[in-house]
Amino acid sequence: xxxxxxxxxLINTQTVERSDVLTGIGDDCAVLAVPDGYxxxxxxxTLVSGVHFPDSASAFSVGYKSLAVNLxxxxxxxxxPAWISLSLTMPVADENWIREFVSGIFQLASQYNVQLxxxxxxxxxxxxxxxxxxxxxxxxxxxxxxxxxLIYVSGHLGDSALGLRAYKAEENIAEGCxxxxxxxxxxxELGLWLTQVATSCxxxxxxxxxxxxxxxxxxxxxxxxxxxxxxxxxxxxxYFNQQPDYITAITFGDDYELCxxxxxxxxxxxxxxxxxxxxxxxxxxxxxxxxxxxxxxHDNKIITINNxxxxxxx
Amino acid sequence: xxxxxxxxxLINTQTVERSDVLTGIGDDCAVLAVPDGYxxxxxxxTLVSGVHFPDSASAFSVGYKSLAVNLxxxxxxxxxPAWISLSLTMPVADENWIREFVSGIFQLASQYNVQLxxxxxxxxxxxxxxxxxxxxxxxxxxxxxxxxxLIYVSGHLGDSALGLRAYKAEENIAEGCxxxxxxxxxxxELGLWLTQVATSCxxxxxxxxxxxxxxxxxxxxxxxxxxxxxxxxxxxxxYFNQQPDYITAITFGDDYELCxxxxxxxxxxxxxxxxxxxxxxxxxxxxxxxxxxxxxxHDNKIITINNxxxxxxx
Numbered sequence: 001x002x003x004x005x006x007x008x009x010l011i012n013t014q015t016v017e018r019s020d021v022l023t024g025i026g027d028d029c030a031v032l033a034v035p036d037g038y039x040x041x042x043x044x045x046t047l048v049s050g051v052h053f054p055d056s057a058s059a060f061s062v063g064y065k066s067l068a069v070n071l072x073x074x075x076x077x078x079x080x081p082a083w084i085s086l087s088l089t090m091p092v093a094d095e096n097w098i099r100e101f102v103s104g105i106f107q108l109a110s111q112y113n114v115q116l117x118x119x120x121x122x123x124x125x126x127x128x129x130x131x132x133x134x135x136x137x138x139x140x141x142x143x144x145x146x147x148x149x150l151i152y153v154s155g156h157l158g159d160s161a162l163g164l165r166a167y168k169a170e171e172n173i174a175e176g177c178x179x180x181x182x183x184x185x186x187x188x189e190l191g192l193w194l195t196q197v198a199t200s201c202x203x204x205x206x207x208x209x210x211x212x213x214x215x216x217x218x219x220x221x222x223x224x225x226x227x228x229x230x231x232x233x234x235x236x237x238x239y240f241n242q243q244p245d246y247i248t249a250i251t252f253g254d255d256y257e258l259c260x261x262x263x264x265x266x267x268x269x270x271x272x273x274x275x276x277x278x279x280x281x282x283x284x285x286x287x288x289x290x291x292x293x294x295x296x297x298h299d300n301k302i303i304t305i306n307n308x309x310x311x312x313x314x
Numbered sequence: 315x316x317x318x319x320x321x322x323x324l325i326n327t328q329t330v331e332r333s334d335v336l337t338g339i340g341d342d343c344a345v346l347a348v349p350d351g352y353x354x355x356x357x358x359x360t361l362v363s364g365v366h367f368p369d370s371a372s373a374f375s376v377g378y379k380s381l382a383v384n385l386x387x388x389x390x391x392x393x394x395p396a397w398i399s400l401s402l403t404m405p406v407a408d409e410n411w412i413r414e415f416v417s418g419i420f421q422l423a424s425q426y427n428v429q430l431x432x433x434x435x436x437x438x439x440x441x442x443x444x445x446x447x448x449x450x451x452x453x454x455x456x457x458x459x460x461x462x463x464l465i466y467v468s469g470h471l472g473d474s475a476l477g478l479r480a481y482k483a484e485e486n487i488a489e490g491c492x493x494x495x496x497x498x499x500x501x502x503e504l505g506l507w508l509t510q511v512a513t514s515c516x517x518x519x520x521x522x523x524x525x526x527x528x529x530x531x532x533x534x535x536x537x538x539x540x541x542x543x544x545x546x547x548x549x550x551x552x553y554f555n556q557q558p559d560y561i562t563a564i565t566f567g568d569d570y571e572l573c574x575x576x577x578x579x580x581x582x583x584x585x586x587x588x589x590x591x592x593x594x595x596x597x598x599x600x601x602x603x604x605x606x607x608x609x610x611x612h613d614n615k616i617i618t619i620n621n622x623x624x625x626x627x628x
Contacts, residue, residue, distance in 0.1 A: 027456050028391050029355040029356055029448075032353060033353055039346060042343055042431065042445075043343045044445060046401040048437070051438055052436070073342040074342075122366070124362035124363075124364075125438065127436075133356075218341075
C-alpha cells in the first residue's frame with residue numbers, strides 16, 4: 001500500500017465536514033478560515049511508542065489518546081477545537097492497525113466536531129504527532145494567577161498512573177483506571193466555561209507538582225496545597241487500602257485534568273458549575289504572593305516531594 | 315537537561331518576533347492572529363533519520379531541511395509564511411546537536427520572518443515534525459489545470475538525487491548538488507507571484523512523475539512532457555558526461571522546485587518574472603484533456619517510466 005492510498009483510507013472514514021475547511025486533505029496545504037473576532041489557538045504534541053504509551057497498547061487507544069492530549073491543551077487555553085493535522089510514523093503499513101488507530105482518533109474527533117485537515121505518513125519507529133487548532137476569544141494562560149486566588153483541579157488525580165500498572169501485569173487495577181490511562185477525557189466544556197472566571201489554567205500532563213509549578217513560575221507567585229484535598233477516585237483509594245499514595249497522584253501526570261485559579265468571589269459559581277455538569281471540581285489550596293509550590297499535611301507541615309513529575313531527557 | 319530547559323534554549327536563540335503572535339512558547343497553546351481577509355494555510359511534514367535524511371547528516375542541515383520542506387508546501391500554495399511548531403524526538407538530549415539543529419531552522423526562519431510558536435520535545439528515535447502556518451488570499455491548488463495550459467518547473471531537477479550520493483561515499487559529486495540536498499530553497503516568492511497567473515501548482519517532493527500526476531489526477535487531465543525540456547544543472551550534466559540520467563531527475567524528488575500550469579497568454583509574463591528574479595522557469599510541456607502523464611522523446615515517442623517517484627511503505 002502506498003502513502004497516498006493510506007491517506008485516502010483516512011479521509012474515507014472521516015465523518016466530520018466543517019464549512020471553515022476551504023481545502024482539506026489532498027493538497028500541499030490545507031486552507032482554513034478562522035472566524036472573525038477569534039484568535040487561533042495551536043498545540044502540538046508527539047507520542048512515541050514505549051515512551052508515552054506501552055508498545056502493547058491497542059491501536060484504538062493510541063489514536064484516541066494522541067488526539068485527547070492535544071485537545072486537552074486547547075481545553076486549558078479555553079479554546080473551541082476545530083482542526084487537526086496528523087503525522088503518523090510507523091514501521092510497516094499495517095492496514096488493520098491503521099483502521100483501529102484512525103477509528104480511535106475519529107471517535108473523539110466527531111465528539112468535538114474536529115476535522116482532520118492533513119498530515120503526513122512516514123516509515124520509521126512508531127510515533128504520532130498531532131497538531132490541534134481551535135478558536136479562542138479570551139485565552140486562559142499560565143500567567144494570570146494572583147495572590148489569594150483559590151486553586152482548583154477537575155476530576156481525580158492518579159487514576160492514569162494506576163492504569164499504566166495494568167500494562168505491567170499488575171493485578172487488581174480497576175477497569176476505570178485503565179480507561180483513564182488509555183482514553184483521557186479532554187475538559188473542553190470546562191475550559192470554555194473557565195474563560196469567564198479563571199485567572200490562569202493548565203492541563204495536568206506532567207503531574208500537578210510540575211504543572212502547578214508552571215503557573216506559579218509564569219504568575220510570579222507560590223502556592224499552598226492541602227494534600228488531603230487532592231481529589232482521588234474510589235478506585236484509587238481502594239487499590240491502596242485507604243492509605244493512598246498521594247505522591248503518585250500529584251507527580252505521575254497523564255491525568256489531563258485542568259488545574260486553574262480563580263478569585264475567591266467565584267467559588268459559588270464553581271460549585272454550581274460542578275453540580276450542573278457532574279464534573280468534580282476540588283479546591284485544593286491557595287496562591288501565595290511568593291515562594292514555591294508547597295504541599296501541606298493535616299498539621300500544615302510541608303511535605304517533601306522528590307519526584308517532580310514527568311520530564312523527558314532526564 | 316530537562317525538556318523545559320531545552321525549549322528555553324530554543325526560545326533564547328530566536329530572533330524573529332512577530333506582532334501577530336499573541337502568546338508564543340511557554341503556554342499550553344500558542345495564540346495567534348490571522349490577518350483580516352486572509353485564509354490560513356497549514357502544512358505538516360515529518361522527517362525521520364535514515365529515511366528522509368542520512369544518519370550522518372549534520373544537525374544544521376537536518377534543521378534547515380526540516381523547515382525548508384514545510385515552507386515549500388506553503389510556497390506551492392502561494393502562502394506567505396508566518397509561524398511554525400516543532401516536535402523534536404531524539405534519543406538523548408545532546409546540547410551541541412540541538413544548538414546546530416536550531417541554528418539551521420532559525421537561519422531559514424529569519425530569512426522569511428517565521429516565528430517558532432511552540433512544540434514538543436520527546437525522547438525516542440530521531441525524527442522531526444514541523445507544522446508551518448501561512449496566510450493566503452487566493453490559494454494555488456492542484457485542481458485548477460486546464461487543457462492546453464503550459465506546464466513549467468522552476469530551477470533544476472535531479473541535483474538533490476546526486477547530492478544524496480555524496481553520503482554514499484560516491485566521488486565527484488559537485489558541492490552544489492550536496493547543498494541542494496541538504497538545504498533546498500523553498501520557492502516562496504515565486505509561489506506568491508504565481509497566485510496571479512497559475513491555474514495549479516505543486517512542489518516537487520516525490521519526483522516530477524508523481525507530483526505532476528497529482529495535478530493531473532486532481533484536475534482530471536493528462537500531460538505531455540518533452541523529456542529534453544527537463545531543466546538540468548551543469549553539475550548534473552557534467553556528472554553524467556553529457557548523457558544525463560533523466561529518469562533520476564524526474565523520479566527521485568527532494569527537489570522542492572515548483573511545478574505549475576498557466577494559460578498560454580501568461581508565457582511572456584513568466585519569462586519576464588524569470589529574467590527579473592534570476593530563477594530559471596522552464597516550459598516542459600502541455601496539459602491534455604485526458605490520459606496520464608506522458609514523457610516524450612525527440613521523436614514524440616512515449617518513454618516508459620518504471621520508477622514513479624518516492625513513496626513510503628512501498
